[in-house]
Every structure is written in C-alpha cells, then in structure tokens.
Amino acid sequence: MTSELLYLDATRLAELIRTREVSPVEVVKAHLDRIDAVDPKINAIVTVADDALEAARAAETAVLSGKALGPLHGVPFTAKDSIDTAGVATQRGSPIFKGRVPDADATSVARLKNAGGILLAKTNLPEFSYWIESDNLLSGRSNNPWDLERTPGGSSGGESAAIAAGMSPLGLGTDLAISVRGPAAQTGIVSLKATHGRVPMTGIWPRAPRRFWHVGPMARSIRDLALAFSQLSGPDGHDAFASSTVPFDAGVGRSPDRPLRVGWMVEPGFGPVDPQVAATVQAAAEALKSLGLVVEPVRIPALERDFALDVFNRLHVMEMKPAFAxxxxxxxxxxxxxxxxxxxxxxxxxMRDYIDAEQAAERLRDGYAEYFRNYDALITHVLPIPAHKHGVDTFSINGHTVDATYLQGATVPLNVTGLPGISMRFGTSKEGLPINVQIVGSWQAESTILHVASLLESVSPVRDLHPHI
Known part of the structure; x- marks a missing residue:
C-alpha cells in the first residue's frame, strides 16, 4: 500500500485518512521515503520540514479521537522556497538569504495548514524566483523526472518535479509570467494561476511588481486544484490586491445550464509554436467539441497588435529593479x-515607453474583455515546445529562432491582464515528454475553467501519467 500512496491525489489521500484506511503517519512516511529514494537524482527538495512526522502523529490522534477534520487533514504538501514557512528555512534561492527562518507562515501556507495539510518540504527555484529554469548558487539545479537532462522549468520547477516524481501530492508555487503553468507543462502535472488577487501574496518575496505576481496550487488532478483553491482564495486583510469576495464552489465537473462556448488558438499573438504542441491544442479543442461544447478556432486582435511579452518586459523592469537593488x-x-x-x-x-506599455496593457485587457463577451473559455498552448535541455538560450521553433524568454509568450498575457489560467496535460511528444494545454477564463471565472479542465481530464488520451524514475 505504501508505494500506491505516492501517486494518489490529495483528495483521495484525504478520503483514505478520514475513513481510517490509512494513517497520516503512513502517508507522510511514504513521501519522506520517496524523497530519500529519488531526490538525489532530481534535486527538487531544498529543506525537509523537521516536524512533518510529528504533525502527522498529531493528525492521526485527531482522526482516532473523532474530532472534526479539515478537507486536507493529514495530507502532506510542499511549498516553493520563496514562500515563508514558520520555523522552516525559506532561502529564496540565494546565498544572501542562506539560513533565513521566518517566524510566520505565508497566508497560503497557513490556509493549507488550517485545512489540515502537513508541510512536508520546501522546493527549489531559480535565484529570487527569476528564470525559466530552477537553478541557483545555494541549492543547485533541479532536473526533470521525465528526462534528467532536461529542466522541470522555472520558477516553480522544484515544485513541479517533486509532484511529478511522487515526492508530494500537492504544492504551492508562484507565478510572475509563467512560473506555475510552465513548470507544470514541463513535467505533466496540473496547476492554477487564479485571477490576480484571488489568493493573497502575503509572506512571499519578491512581490514587485505586485500586480503581476500570483501564488497558486500545483497538483496531479483537477479536483485537487479546485479543493486547494477553495481553501486558498479570499482576502486576508494584508494584501490589498487580495480583495475579491466572489464566492467559489470547490465542486467541478457539473453540467452547465447551456453549452459552453470555447475558442482555441495557437498563433498569431504568442510567437512560433512547435507543430506537436499545436496539434495537442487542436486535439483538446476537438475533444471538448465531441462532449457537446461549442468550440471553434479564434483570433484575438489585441494580442496581434501588442505583443504581451514586450509589454510585460517594459513594465516590470522598472518596477522590479528597486527591490533587487x-x-x-x-x-x-x-x-x-x-x-x-x-x-x-x-x-x-x-517614461515614454513605460506609459506606452501601460496603455498597451489596457488594450490587452480590453481585447480579452471583448473576447469573453462571446466565449466562456479559451484553449491555448502553455509552452511552444516540450521540456528543453538544461542551459539552452535560443530555440528553433517551427522555422523561427527565438530566445528563451519567448517560452513565456502564451502565459505572460494572463499576468499582464490578471486573467486565470489552468495548465494541464493532454498530449505526449515524440520523445515521450508531456505536452500541456492552457485553459483561460474571464476574471473571477475559476469555476468555469475548472469545469472545462475536468471535462478534458475525463477524456484525456494520456496513459503514461508518471515518469519511471
């Protein structure tokens, strides 16, 4: 049973614990053993929480005593090492913060703990959470469990690798331009970047530029994303951006009262895309159409007028540099x-370019608003290519040579506009690597995209769900 626990999702683990079929101690011990067994090859884990087993024993006592249990009671989770954890080192991928131990949990960590979750470990990231690979001077480079010569992405690459390799069922990552969705795509797991401000960034660094930063769940099932988001969302009285009180129902997979309208696109507006990736997006669209949704190819003119990656770069450099300095x-x-x-x-x-970029960001928001007048969701790629080799700076994609920043072409528009997006696997490359699609919704419409994602999950053609490591 111990090995079987490693690839169960968090929702199922919580059910087994609640019904006393397994104990929290057994679950936590299984994941700690898995870390010992495979992390030397992957290097996803930065710090193991010393009190994880102690917390598991306390959770077991609560189960046996008949106390009311939270929805994640006894389930271990991991968190990116930029997210503060009380009593557990949070070193932000830099020698500057070596040995830094926070006094308080980030709001997101506290909320998962309040739901009964047990902090298992902290996961690797690039220096200051800034790059598409997870590598730094303090804890080194993380490897992709599907192919150790490839990256699990960044900046939440350690988190994605840990979940994909069975070291954790659920985790927290952060996203400035790509960082929960891209790593999920490179390792074949699922992740949610919610509407900006839905989940407080309190206790997470860096937060500049705050209007682009997000924290969100990473997992192995869509229902886990919904469950985690239901616990994470809502104001905390500290992060002024987190002011939304729009309610969220954790249930997914319910039939809507009318056929949903979904558009799909890969180009133009995002940069070049590998044909395998483009075919996967089209396959996802066709799968939804076969389920009775109204699905058609679309274009969003605003994305063609203003390249979102350029807009983002002009805005965020001005806002980020003072914090780094x-x-x-x-x-x-x-x-x-x-x-x-x-x-x-x-x-x-x-200043002129900055103002121009601000106006372009407004045009992008307006462009998406126009799109969502007619559609409920949008299907795109997450990354233009599957997981790439370590240290590659330029890529040839469908006949075009681009630098590494272009991998953010389809993800960064959601950071500029604040829209929610889900990354989930729906295909496999010729080399056996995961290919994810991105499901985009209108502002505050997490329930809609979680529903669409659950439909796709139910008809996924993917069979080889876990790396053999």
Whole structure:
C-alpha cells in the first residue's frame, strides 16, 4: 500500500485518512521515503520540514479521537522556497538569504495548514524566483523526472518535479509570467494561476511588481486544484490586491445550464509554436467539441497588435529593479547568480515607453474583455515546445529562432491582464515528454475553467501519467 500512496491525489489521500484506511503517519512516511529514494537524482527538495512526522502523529490522534477534520487533514504538501514557512528555512534561492527562518507562515501556507495539510518540504527555484529554469548558487539545479537532462522549468520547477516524481501530492508555487503553468507543462502535472488577487501574496518575496505576481496550487488532478483553491482564495486583510469576495464552489465537473462556448488558438499573438504542441491544442479543442461544447478556432486582435511579452518586459523592469537593488546592495559579487546580475544590468525603461506599455496593457485587457463577451473559455498552448535541455538560450521553433524568454509568450498575457489560467496535460511528444494545454477564463471565472479542465481530464488520451524514475 505504501508505494500506491505516492501517486494518489490529495483528495483521495484525504478520503483514505478520514475513513481510517490509512494513517497520516503512513502517508507522510511514504513521501519522506520517496524523497530519500529519488531526490538525489532530481534535486527538487531544498529543506525537509523537521516536524512533518510529528504533525502527522498529531493528525492521526485527531482522526482516532473523532474530532472534526479539515478537507486536507493529514495530507502532506510542499511549498516553493520563496514562500515563508514558520520555523522552516525559506532561502529564496540565494546565498544572501542562506539560513533565513521566518517566524510566520505565508497566508497560503497557513490556509493549507488550517485545512489540515502537513508541510512536508520546501522546493527549489531559480535565484529570487527569476528564470525559466530552477537553478541557483545555494541549492543547485533541479532536473526533470521525465528526462534528467532536461529542466522541470522555472520558477516553480522544484515544485513541479517533486509532484511529478511522487515526492508530494500537492504544492504551492508562484507565478510572475509563467512560473506555475510552465513548470507544470514541463513535467505533466496540473496547476492554477487564479485571477490576480484571488489568493493573497502575503509572506512571499519578491512581490514587485505586485500586480503581476500570483501564488497558486500545483497538483496531479483537477479536483485537487479546485479543493486547494477553495481553501486558498479570499482576502486576508494584508494584501490589498487580495480583495475579491466572489464566492467559489470547490465542486467541478457539473453540467452547465447551456453549452459552453470555447475558442482555441495557437498563433498569431504568442510567437512560433512547435507543430506537436499545436496539434495537442487542436486535439483538446476537438475533444471538448465531441462532449457537446461549442468550440471553434479564434483570433484575438489585441494580442496581434501588442505583443504581451514586450509589454510585460517594459513594465516590470522598472518596477522590479528597486527591490533587487535594495536586497543586493553591499553584497559580494560571488553571492549573486546570473539572473540577478542580468536583471540589475538591464537599462531602465524610459517614461515614454513605460506609459506606452501601460496603455498597451489596457488594450490587452480590453481585447480579452471583448473576447469573453462571446466565449466562456479559451484553449491555448502553455509552452511552444516540450521540456528543453538544461542551459539552452535560443530555440528553433517551427522555422523561427527565438530566445528563451519567448517560452513565456502564451502565459505572460494572463499576468499582464490578471486573467486565470489552468495548465494541464493532454498530449505526449515524440520523445515521450508531456505536452500541456492552457485553459483561460474571464476574471473571477475559476469555476468555469475548472469545469472545462475536468471535462478534458475525463477524456484525456494520456496513459503514461508518471515518469519511471
């Protein structure tokens, strides 16, 4: 039974614990053993929580005593190492923060604990959460469990690798431009970047530029995303962006009162896309059509007028650099890795370009608003290619040569506009690597995209769900 626990989703683990078929101690021990067995190859885990087994024993006592149990009672979870955890080191991928132990949990961590979850470990990331690979001077490089020569992505790459490899059933990542959805795509798991402000960023660094940063759940099933989001969402009285009181029902998979209208697209507006990836998006669209949804190819003119990645870059450099400059002031050169150095060396955006970018961001929001007048959801790719080899700076994609930042072409529009998006697997490359699709909804419409995702999950053609490591 122990090995079977490793790839059950969090919802099922909670059911088994609640019905006393397994104990929280057994579940936590199984995942700790899995970390010992496979993490030396993957390097996803930065710090194991010393009190995980103690918390599991307390959870077991609560079950046996008949106390009321939270929806995640006894279920272990992991968190990216930029998210504060009381009494457990949070070092942000940098020697500058080596040995830093917070006094309080981030709101997101506290909420999962309040739901009964048990913090198992912290996971790897790039320096300061800034890059599409998870590598840093403090804890090194994470590898993809599907192919150790490839990246599990960034910036939540350690989290995605841990979940994909059976070291954790549920986790927390953060997303500035790609960082929960891209890593999920590179390792074949699922993730949710909710509407901006739905989940408080309190206790997470960096938060500049705050209007683009998100924290969200990563898991192995759509129902786990819904369950976790139901616990994570809502104001906390600290993060002013987290002010939405729109209710959320954790149930997914229910029939709507009318056929949903879904558009799908891969180009133009996102940059070049690998034909295998484009075919997977089209296959997802056709699968939804076969289930009775109204599905058709679409274009969004605003994405063609203003390239969202360019808009993002012009805005966020101005807003990010002061925070980086403050934290690195007076630090030795050998304490900084390549991304901090690169970011600090970027030229400031001129005020004219900054204002132009602000206006372009407004046009993008208006463009999506126009689209969602007629459609309930949008299906796109997450990444233009499957997981790539470590250290690659340029890519040839469908006849075009692009730099690594272009991998964010389909994800960053949701950060610029604040729209919600789900990353979920629906295909496999010729090399046996996962290919995910992205399901985008209107603002506050997480329930709609979770429903669409659950429909896709029910007809997924993917059979090889877990890497053989």
């Amino acid at each position: 403050e934290v690195t002031a007076g630090r030795a050169e050998d304490e900084l890795y390549k991304m901090a150095k690169t970011m600090l060396a970027l030229p400031d955006t001129s």
